[in-house]
Amino acid sequence: MQAAITTANAKRATDEPMQFRIGVHVGDVMVDGENLLGDGVNIAARLEALAEPGTICVSAAARDHYIPKLPPGECDE
Numbered sequence: 001m002q003a004a005i006t007t008a009n010a011k012r013a014t015d016e017p018m019q020f021r022i023g024v025h026v027g028d029v030m031v032d033g034e035n036l037l038g039d040g041v042n043i044a045a046r047l048e049a050l051a052e053p054g055t056i057c058v059s060a061a062a063r064d065h066y067i068p069k070l071p072p073g074e075c076d077e
Contacts, residue, residue, distance in 0.1 A: 023047030025059040
């Protein structure tokens with residue numbers, strides 16, 4: 001996502017860059033119509049608020065869950 005935004009920003013005026021903050025967490029999520037509810041969503045939203053524009057903030061739970069599954073060199077801890 002961040003790479004796509006960087007590519008899109010290259011085509012935009014320099015004074016109007018898009019910057020997103022992303023929060024990632026692993027947890028239960030419930031779907032209620034068009035709403036997503038639960039700890040997974042709430043914690044990810046809090047992490048998003050902590051992230052600097054243009055960065056990703058990952059919870060320890062998500063890191064610990066996914067890092068062992070990545071090939072060596074895919075992720076810096």
